[in-house]
Amino acid sequence: MRIENYPEIIPGKNPFKKIYLAIFLWITGRAIQAAARTDRVVKKEFEMLPDDFMLYLGVSPNGPGFVVGKDSNGKAKYMGAKLKGKSITLKMIIKNIEAAFLVFTFQESTAVGFAHDRFMVSGNLDEACRIGRVLDIVEIYLLPKIITKLAVKRYPNWKQMSPIRKHVGRVIIYTRAILGF
Amino acid sequence: MDTQKYYEFCTRVKTISGHNSLEEIPQALMDLNAKSPMIITDKGVSAVGLIQLVQDAIKKSKNKIEIKVIFDDVPADSDITTVNEIAKLYKEKGCDSIITVGGGSPMDTAKGVNILVSEDADDLMQFTGAGAIKRRLNPLIAIPTTSGTGSEMTLVAVIADHSKNKKMAFTSYFLLPDVAILDSRMTLTLPDFLTAPTAMDALTHACEAYTCLAKNPLSDSAALFAIELIRDNLLNVIKKPKDANGRLALANASALAGIAFSNSMVGMVHTIGHAIGGVCHVPHGVAMSILLPYGLEYNLHKTGHLTGELLLPLAGSEKFAAIPKELRPLKSIEIIRQLNEDLHKATGGRHSRFLSEVRNREGTQMIPKDKIRDIALTAQNDGSIFYNPEELDLEDLIMVIEAAWEGVPIDRKKIKMSKETSKVKIKI
Numbered sequence: 001m002r003i004e005n006y007p008e009i010i011p012g013k014n015p016f017k018k019i020y021l022a023i024f025l026w027i028t029g030r031a032i033q034a035a036a037r038t039d040r041v042v043k044k045e046f047e048m049l050p051d052d053f054m055l056y057l058g059v060s061p062n063g064p065g066f067v068v069g070k071d072s073n074g075k076a077k078y079m080g081a082k083l084k085g086k087s088i089t090l091k092m093i094i095k096n097i098e099a100a101f102l103v104f105t106f107q108e109s110t111a112v113g114f115a116h117d118r119f120m121v122s123g124n125l126d127e128a129c130r131i132g133r134v135l136d137i138v139e140i141y142l143l144p145k146i147i148t149k150l151a152v153k154r155y156p157n158w159k160q161m162s163p164i165r166k167h168v169g170r171v172i173i174y175t176r177a178i179l180g181f
Numbered sequence: 182m183d184t185q186k187y188y189e190f191c192t193r194v195k196t197i198s199g200h201n202s203l204e205e206i207p208q209a210l211m212d213l214n215a216k217s218p219m220i221i222t223d224k225g226v227s228a229v230g231l232i233q234l235v236q237d238a239i240k241k242s243k244n245k246i247e248i249k250v251i252f253d254d255v256p257a258d259s260d261i262t263t264v265n266e267i268a269k270l271y272k273e274k275g276c277d278s279i280i281t282v283g284g285g286s287p288m289d290t291a292k293g294v295n296i297l298v299s300e301d302a303d304d305l306m307q308f309t310g311a312g313a314i315k316r317r318l319n320p321l322i323a324i325p326t327t328s329g330t331g332s333e334m335t336l337v338a339v340i341a342d343h344s345k346n347k348k349m350a351f352t353s354y355f356l357l358p359d360v361a362i363l364d365s366r367m368t369l370t371l372p373d374f375l376t377a378p379t380a381m382d383a384l385t386h387a388c389e390a391y392t393c394l395a396k397n398p399l400s401d402s403a404a405l406f407a408i409e410l411i412r413d414n415l416l417n418v419i420k421k422p423k424d425a426n427g428r429l430a431l432a433n434a435s436a437l438a439g440i441a442f443s444n445s446m447v448g449m450v451h452t453i454g455h456a457i458g459g460v461c462h463v464p465h466g467v468a469m470s471i472l473l474p475y476g477l478e479y480n481l482h483k484t485g486h487l488t489g490e491l492l493l494p495l496a497g498s499e500k501f502a503a504i505p506k507e508l509r510p511l512k513s514i515e516i517i518r519q520l521n522e523d524l525h526k527a528t529g530g531r532h533s534r535f536l537s538e539v540r541n542r543e544g545t546q547m548i549p550k551d552k553i554r555d556i557a558l559t560a561q562n563d564g565s566i567f568y569n570p571e572e573l574d575l576e577d578l579i580m581v582i583e584a585a586w587e588g589v590p591i592d593r594k595k596i597k598m599s600k601e602t603s604k605v606k607i608k609i
Contacts, residue, residue, distance in 0.1 A: 091310075114567045115394035115446070117189040120312040125350045126562035128310070133561075154572035154599035 017101045022064035022081075024104050025057065027177060028138060029066030029078045034176030035138050036076030038169055042137055045130045046076045054079070055131055056088045059100040060120070065093075078180070090123035090131065106150035110135060140166065141173045188397035190444045191354050194323075194334050198363040198433060200425055203234055206280065206322065207242030209360045213320035215278035216244070219271050220251040221291040222282040226326050227253040229370050235282055235324065249274040255287045258462065260341040261305055261349075264293040271298050278320035281358075282367075284379070285330035285339075285465065288323055292338035292356050295321050305340065306349070314353035323358040326367045328431035329379025329466050331386055331439020333361035339455075348459060350564055357443075363436060365429040373419045374531035376431075377524040378466030380415045383407060383435040384517070385450050385469040385476075390441035392480065392487045393448035393568045404441035408494035410434035415520075419527045448569035450476035453582060456560035461548045463539055470521055471536055474514045475585050476569075479577075479596060483570035485510040485603035492516070507605050535588030553582045571599060 035042040046053075051070055058065015067079040067086055079086065094100040095118060103113040110132065113119060121128050136152045140161065149155045197205045210218060222232055232251060239246050252267050271279070271294060281291035296308050299318035308314050323333035332338075338351045368376070387404040390396060411434045418427040453476075454468035477488045489509030493501040495516045504512050524532040533539045539547045548556075557578035560566070566573060573581075577597065584591045 111394055111567055116185070116187045117395075120310075122310040122313040124309055124347075125311075125564040126347065129562040129564060129566060132567065149600075152572070153570075154597065157597065160574070160597075 017097050018064065021059060021097065021100055021104060025059075025064050025066050026081065027142065028135075029057075029068055029081075030177040030180060031138050031142055031173055032068050032134060033076050033078040033180075034173040035134070035141060035169075038172045038176065039137060039141070039165075042076075042134050045134050046070065047074070049127060049130060050089070052087065052089060053127065054086060054088050055090045055092065055127075056083055056086070057092045057131075058083075058094070059097055060093050060095050088123075090127050091121070092128060092131065093120045093122075094118050095120060106147055109151055109153065111153050138173075141170045185395075185397045188395070188399075188444075190397055190399045191336075192334065192357070192440045192443065193354075194357050195360045196334075196363065196436060197360065198429065198436075200365045200429065202362050202364045203238035203324070203366070204241065206235065206238050206362065207244040207246050209322055209362070210246055210278060210320070211244050213278065213359055215320040216246050217249045217274075217276050218246070218278040218280045218320075218322070219249055219267075219274065219276040220253075220280045220282060221255060221267060221294065222251070222253045222287050223255040223257070223284075224253055226283045226287070227251075231326055231367055231370075232282060234364075234366060235280065248280075249276045255283065255290045257286055258341055258458075259286045259290040259293075260343045261293070262343070264290055264297065264305060264340060265303070267294045268297040268303075278322070280322045280324065282324045282326060284325065284327040285332050288325070288330065288332035289338040289340055291321060291323070292332075292351070292358075293340045295319055296338075296351065296356075306342075308351055308353075309349045311352045314351070314355045316355065318355050321358045322360045322362065324362045324364070324367060325432065325435065327371060327375065327379040327466075328368055328428070328435040329382035331383060331435050331442065333358055333363075334436050334439030335443035337443065348455070361436060363429065363432040365425040365432065368428045368432060369423060369425065371422075373422065373528045375466075376419060376422070377415070377528055377532045378464060378470050380411055380418075380431055380434070380466075381470035381473065381521070381524070382466035383431075383438040384411050385454075385473045386438035386442040386447060387411075387434075388473060388477065388488075388491060388517075389447040389450055390438070390445035391491060392477065392484045392570070393445060394570055395445045395568055396487070397445060400441040400445040403437040404445075405491075405494045407434045407437035407441065408491065410437070412495055412497070416523060416527060419524065446568040447565050448476060449479060449566065449571075449573055449581070451565040452560045452563045452569065452573065453556065453578065453585075455563045455565070456556045457536070457548065459559050460552055460556045463547050467533055467539055468536075470524075471533060471539075471585055472581075474517045474521075475581050475591060477510075477514050477517070478591050478593075479573075479581055480570045481510055481593070481607050482596070482598050482601045482603055485607045486605040488513050489605050507607065510603075510605060510607055536582070536586040537588070548586065550586060553579055553586060556582055570602075571596070 054069030071077040099118040102108045387407040391404040414427040414430040457468040492509045
């Protein structure tokens with residue numbers, strides 16, 4: 001047997017999932033910054049976080065992901081997709097691409113994702129709880145109700161989030177997320 | 182019965198259970214290649230002679246085991262300062278393993294110490310969260326002296342940082358003790374007013390493990406059997422405290438419930454209970470006893486069918502079969518409330534049934550009504566909230582705590598229900 005006659009079989013990769021996740025996380029990271037400057041509840045959650053707070057939410061082993069932290073003025077700021085050179089205080093990592101795809105295509109809600117041990121969390125758990133609430137609100141702004149209902153435990157009724165707050169907020173947050181201010 | 186689409190389960194604690202199981206400590210240490218243990222405990226455990234039992238068991242052995250140092254000053258609400266102090270002592274005395282004897286506080290403290298000494302680190306903060314510890318720690322033997330926390334079987338440690346007024350949670354499979362020793366002698370002297378709430382803590386672990394989001398078939402089996410053991414033994418042990426078999430059964434129930442919740446986590450009962458502990462310093466088991474029925478009640482529209490299934494271990498097969506399916510969830514809750522009432526009577530009123538009734542040794546009310554909002558605000562940031570089937574915002578938390586404070590059932594009209602997922606239509 002001549003080994004060179006048997007070429008190594010390299011497993012195929014499906015780039016679609018990684019591209020989808022990269023885009024989704026890019027929008028989400030920028031939308032968190034936008035929501036923290038638009039929505040009073042998200043703003044308050046960020047005010048309660050320590051000044052050196054910096055979150056990395058990403059997929060193991062090599063991303064994609066995003067970093068959101070507080071800038072020198074204490075405001076939420078999207079800080080790109082790379083971890084390198086950043087002092088992360090809270091790391092929320094989904095164990096693999098497949099698990100991340102389930103969570104971010106809402107086949108599994110965020111809470112069920114936690115229950116299924118999809119996440120590894122390093123850092124303060126009370127900060128992770130705040131970020132969990134922020135992500136829920138951001139998803140409500142970004143996504144239509146029919147999809148958001150799959151992502152969050154309970155979709156807010158109009159008393160909790162009025163239609164005006166939701167729709168006006170959605171326009172502002174999308175605009176800010178795309179333009180980055 | 183539901184099977185999770187995906188779950189992770191791990192329990193690798195060697196468990197030695199019996200009326201004289203302490204005598205196995207030397208061999209357990211030898212199996213772990215350890216011969217210079219440190220004992221970590223608290224003053225209460227030490228004062229009633231339980232450490233002497235452990236020392237005697239080790240002395241009897243021909244193995245060359247030498248207890249290097251005993252630290253018996255773990256406070257009830259242990260914190261990072263104590264952990265650092267003990268870790269320093271461990272290194273100074275050249276220890277190679279830890280034996281922790283006590284309830285939740287000494288066990289969690291020992292786990293914290295083990296992180297520092299095994300990782301040769303001096304900042305516990307870098308290991309907070311889930312999965313931050315990446316390698317095997319030094320040998321740890323856990324000997325519970327209450328039948329409640331289940332900490333001898335869990336991957337969790339909660340340690341306070343009083344300087345920042347917060348509690349840090351650590352979870353990692355490497356925090357599972359190597360050996361758990363359940364010996365009936367260790368709980369024989371536990372007074373009734375402590376036996377009752379600690380066993381109710383174990384019952385809460387089992388019930389929440391069975392009804393919350395991370396439930397799985399392996400945890401379920403442990404949870405159901407834990408409930409049966411508590412049903413059959415708790416009131417008997419309160420009436421006959423020297424019943425060694427009953428004590429051992431409760432220790433096993435606590436360990437089983439620990440296995441269950443270590444792999445399924447817990448929900449809103451712990452969310453609120455941790456906050457009550459943090460804000461008002463109420464013992465954990467006391468808060469659990471009171472809040473358990475409220476947690477099950479709040480989640481009825483999501484997991485009522487699971488609460489109904491709990492009736493089998495709670496009431497036995499005859500009563501279970503006699504009650505129609507749609508009434509079982511409420512019956513389960515009623516039985517737990519009745520158990521609290523029975524424990525209240527059996528302990529001469531020292532087992533609290535609602536939050537406003539909880540008093541300290543001086544007779545002062547521990548949870549003033551004006552603290553409810555603070556408790557709710559703290560509860561919002563407890564990690565267990567992720568695992569509760571229904572969402573809880575600040576308003577929901579206040580509503581539940583107020584009901585538990587007054588000792589009245591939740592007004593279910595006030596629950597902002599998401600989509601109903603209970604497979605049983607609840608008759609109210």
